Amino acid sequence: MTRTKATATGFVAVLLWALLALFTVGSAPTPPLLLNTLAFGIGGVVGLVWAAVTGSAAQMRQVPLRVYLFGTLGLFAYHLMYFSALRLAPAAEAGLIAYLWPLLIVVFSGLLPSEKLRAGHVIGAILGFAGAALIIGGGGTGLNTASLSGYLLALLAAFTWAGYSVLSRLVGDAPTASVAVFCIGTSLLSFPLHLMFEDTVLPATMVGWASIAALGLGPVGFAFYVWDIGCKRGDIQLLGTSSYAAPLLSTLVLVAVGISAPSMTLLWAALLITGGALIAARASFSENR
Structure with a gap:
């Protein structure tokens, strides 16, 4: 697979992640750890099918344990914080903050060997923040204390996913199908913690169950396998900057279905984050000419 095709493959994950907030809201009132358990259980099955179709199941046995631990903890931590953030704060606003991870990928990737951080990346980061x-x-009216915990969790989630994506290049060369073990590990890790710290609350409607199934099949299923290909074989800076389409798309979806109300604060925040992406993307394009 060429670097260009790998980058395009990784961008499929961005389109799927644009639906992450929608399905997370739809899965309410399922608590975060239980949602991790159910969605990643489905995502793990998707991965096993992927391994069977691609013939890479045998390669999974050669993956070092440290790689499996790294991947499992990365998926577990990010989604626990993300799901919690959207339970504690307005979905569109918390989702936009969590979607600072593409910008952070660009910044962090400048620390990798053979990569270079340019002025445009820094300017884009400033706009995004x-x-x-x-x-x-x-929106300038004062600190939103009611949703502050959710916003802070969303910010931590952004740092976690950016770090995971960049460091995945350094922890070892593992087949993409190994992400199935990450998903299954996340599900197994989440379940006992759910029993310890949460009440079991399952969806009461078909919409809730359909949202959980959609999460497992798409944003926390197939998306990880194509993202893994993009991060390891594609242009990670270009992939990171192209990912800025996700926050805008996610926000538009939430507004279109009536979950979030349009507002000037939401508009300006989306424009700043997306504008920062465009500037950072231009810097990457200039570097790759």
């Missing part, structure tokens, strides 16, 4: 600050500050 300005958009997040606008949300947390309540």
